[in-house]
Amino acid sequence: MIVRRIITAIKKQDWLLVSIDLTVLVVGIFLGLQVSEWNDNRKDRKEETQYLSRLHDDIVDSINQNNSRIEFMERQDNYTRTMLDDLSNCHLPTENELIFTNGLFTMGKILPAVFSRTTMDELNSTGKSLVIQNIELRKALSKHSVYIDEAVDIDSKLLLRTMPHVVEIDKKITFNLQQSRIGNEDIEPGEIIYDFQTLCTDLAFSQSISLIRAYTYDELARVHLAIEQQQALKVMIEAELEKFQ
16 A cells, blocks of 8 residues: 555655655564564573573483482492401401492492483574573583583593403402392392402402592592582573573
8 A cells, every 4th residue: 555655656756755655664664574573582582591491400400410429429439448448457347247248339330420411402403502692601501511521431431440440359259139229229238248358368359449449539520520510500591591580
């Protein structure tokens, strides 16, 4: 309608009407584009909020898992400290039998840092990573992913160094488990059979325990660093989510 009016006005050389109608047309197009852009931005921000919430859940899950891993490896360290003291003294007090048995059961079970990357993988695979507007957050997420990948590579090399010592220990004990167990479950004395007096005079046995303990410290340091990075990511994500409240 307005275009037809402009054409008619031009034919009549009614330049005032032409200028008015052109102005109305331009303003209308501009407002339409602005509304369309506003709607697109609103959709993008809604999508960003959803992804940020999911990233937050992934980070919290990662932190919880890594805290559990630290708890397990620190308990393992307490076992090995007592074990080495008892072996050095060549005396196993009755109250330490449970510790010694469970120390043998968990020996060498080193748990690497984890990072739940379900949401990040989806963002990258769908090409939507830029929906996260905060550049520093995107960089931090990418940097942490690189750290975890590098840690996995180190863990595989650490495993190669650890396994011979685990074998050295396992060949001198007999497992007598009565049912399936997972690493964080206690077992009872008698479920692993060993001759303590023989073990306490076996230097290679004690050395293997001390080396596994040292390797566990390496892993603990990496998991602690992973948690530090994940805590920082959590704070950054929460700050972004607050912008949308």
